[in-house]
Amino acid sequence: MSVSTIPTPGMPGGPCRGSCNHTKCHTLRAMSEERCVHCGVRFGFGSKITGEPAMHLRCAQTIAARSGAPATHPINNPAAAHPVGDYRGDKR
Numbered sequence: 048m049s050v051s052t053i054p055t056p057g058m059p060g061g062p063c064r065g066s067c068n069h070t071k072c073h074t075l076r077a078m079s080e081e082r083c084v085h086c087g088v089r090f091g092f093g094s095k096i097t098g099e100p101a102m103h104l105r106c107a108q109t110i111a112a113r114s115g116a117p118a119t120h121p122i123n124n125p126a127a128a129h130p131v132g133d134y135r136g137d138k139r
C-alpha cells in the first residue's frame with residue numbers, strides 16, 4: 048500500500064501559499080480538495096492518503112481492519128434485543 052501525504056503550503060515540497068501558476072502547486076491544491084471515497088470528507092493539506100481511488104489512510108485502515116476480521120453479525124442487530132425480565136407469568 049503506497050501512502051502519500053499532501054504537503055502543507057510552506058512546507059518543503061508543498062505548494063506556494065496563496066495562488067500561483069505552478070503546475071505542481073495546482074495539482075497539490077487540487078489533491079487537497081479531493082474527497083475521500085470512503086467518508087466523503089475533503090482531504091485537506093497535511094493528510095495521509097492512499098489507494099486508488101484515493102482515500103484517507105485512516106479510512107483505508109478502517110476498511111482493512113473490517114475486511115480482515117471474521118464475518119460477524121452487524122452491530123445493529125435487532126435480533127439481539129433481550130427480553131424484559133419483569134413478565135408476570137407465575138400466577139399464584
Ligand SMILES: [Zn+2]
Pocket residue numbers: 062063067068069072
Ligand atoms: Zn507555486
Ligand SMILES: [Zn+2]
Pocket residue numbers: 083084085086087088102103106
Ligand atoms: Zn476518509
